[in-house]
Amino acid sequence: MPAQLIGHSYTPNIKQNFNHLFLNKQPEGIKEFEEIIQKVVNQLIDINLEQTVPYQGKLPSQVEEEVRNIITFKREGESIEEVLQMIGPAIMQNSLHVTDERSMGHLHCPPLLAGVAAELIISVYNQSMDSWDQSPAATFVEEEMISWLINQYQLSGNADGVFTSGGTQSNYMGLLLARDAFCEKKWNHNVKKYGLPYEASNMKILCSEEAHFTVKKSAYQLGLGEDAVVSIPTDSKHRMCVKEAEQKLKELIAEESYPFAIVGTCGTTDFGSIDPLTELASLADQYDLWFHADAAYGGALILSESHADKLKGLSLADSITVDFHKLFYQPISCGAFLINDKRNFKYINHHADYLNPEEDEEGGMPHLVNKSVATTRRFDALKLFMTLKVVGLSQMQQMVDHTFVTAKETAATIQRMEYLTVANPEPELNTVIFRFEGEDISPEELSELNRKIQQEMLFSGRAIAAKTKVYGHTYMKFTLLNPRTSSVDTQEVLEEIQSLGLKFLKAKEELK
Incomplete structure (x- = not known):
């Protein structure tokens, strides 16, 4: 047997060097798995408790710089603690928190814990x-x-x-x-x-x-x-x-x-x-x-x-x-x-x-x-299987139906507001399309104003609303997938949107 293996010293029991890198029946593999998973869980919980907004509000250039700064690799590797310390602020805190009640922009749902647990099983077995x-x-x-x-x-x-x-x-x-x-x-x-x-x-x-x-x-x-x-x-x-x-x-x-x-x-x-x-x-x-x-x-x-x-x-x-x-x-x-x-x-x-x-x-x-x-x-089927087993059909039905109720109540709220108008007063599913409208403003300026409002809400961290176009005009959109989001949450955001629109209009008038 050769003494050298392309630049590396040969070790008869080399596989023992890798036991701690995988979940396996060896004590070091089991111990390392438990410790890594627990550290990740603790960090996720800590960041979730600290996070008070759906997005930290940083600009793309800022997020890009923070991510780029951690994409470096050492020959001998780093501890999980060091890695988590880096990705916490750069990646986890700069992520969209879809479980937040004010995250209602896209068709992007909060994942059920049963599905998250299934993801771990799927990844470990890697079928x-x-x-x-x-x-x-x-x-x-x-x-x-x-x-x-x-x-x-x-x-x-x-x-x-x-x-x-x-x-x-x-x-x-x-x-x-x-x-x-x-x-x-x-x-x-x-x-x-x-x-x-x-x-x-x-x-x-x-x-x-x-x-x-x-x-x-x-x-x-x-x-x-x-x-x-x-x-x-x-x-x-x-x-x-x-x-x-x-x-x-x-x-x-x-x-x-x-x-x-x-x-x-x-x-x-x-x-x-x-x-x-x-x-x-x-x-x-x-x-x-x-x-x-x-x-x-x-x-x-x-x-x-x-x-x-x-x-x-x-x-x-x-x-x-x-x-x-x-x-x-x-x-x-x-x-x-x-x-x-x-x-x-x-x-x-x-x-x-x-x-x-x-x-x-x-x-x-x-x-x-x-x-x-x-x-x-x-093995994605496991996620659906475990969710239906753990959550049950009744709770799933209640969650889905609640989002439709919230959408309907949100559309009704918009109809009562002076400066907002809703494009779908009777939502088919759970999306609500609306926009801010002011007097004596051109259609082009109105589209730009609504885009500006949506961007301000995003980068201030207040709420995540999407933007779209209806017949060529810019509108905002709530996609109300989160069953924890209520009409009280949406009303608060709508009031902020209306106030922001009036603020921008006032500033525009003062510049004339």
Whole structure:
């Protein structure tokens, strides 16, 4: 045996040098694990207790400098105490605290403790969800959780699904399967083997003008180009107009284009609007289209007692996107992709001898990579499983429904305020769109004023509100995912926003 190993002295018992670096059955590994986890827990608790605002308010340049200053590495490493001492102020305190009641900007939920605990288990075991022999029990947990979801959404007996990183991946998968199924049916063309057919340049996807940007992103990633996406106007409630969609379908067919998919949104990012799913399913059936439902946001309504009926028609979709890192309160990332006919997974199925050989399936080894565009995947199904077991369906339902009540009460509060106006007085889900309005100010100045208010709230650390545009004008947005946020919290923030707007207007007048 060689005495040297490329610049290092050989040690017969070298593995003992590494025991403390991993959780293992050796005393030093167990001791180090306990100490590290406890130190991290203590620091998280201390910072959480010290944090009185959702964000410290530092500018991007300040945060960048603080982070850059700690990105240095020593040859011999540093103690966990030293590392925590550095990342506490630079990273943890400079993070957005999504559990704060005033953090209500984006679709960014506070994670439930059961999900956080599951994250630790997932990380320690580090299962890869591509082949059964890398994730024996985890494979069956994911399959059972998919079955639970299929039952909840009342899909067909031939339905199936897979966990994904979230809406972007799920929407991509839906349109990928739709594209390949259409090419096979229309031209008997195997895209997986031969690539896109010549006619693909005229393939079209229909969605509402307020659909998620990942529809267009998926289209160009699939080789169809953004121009393949045809945006359909929405009505006064920001839902896709079915009559407009049908008229556009007729026009596309007349000009010899090939519409192959229609995307219904179940919970738009801004207004939380839900397209008429049943009517879209009927339209898809009439024109032989693949119906994909993007329910990344609204899919959680299966947990609601008062709003579950809004999912009517979702079970008719060919494929469905649902996220758990929104109203299911899971740590990012965690989502699922469901299809009503599992045979369509054939369009992404590929067998590799070293990973998922066909003969394994005959021996009862399910390889989930057969259903995913990703190879290595985390055991995210455990997070949903543990949460439902620990929290229970009743409390989950109460949390979701409470956020809808808060949204409705918040919209009502805005209507009573003199200088604020609400764009959705009857929120579909739990987002509220509003803005400050003053007299004798141009639309452009008004947009700039609302942007300035939103930025001041962020960098003062008072509250996190998002900004968006409605018909070209800047508005602010509350996304009320946190069940601990009440209408009292939102009213206080709204009053601060109104006061800030008046302050800015007064300053502007004084400069004249």
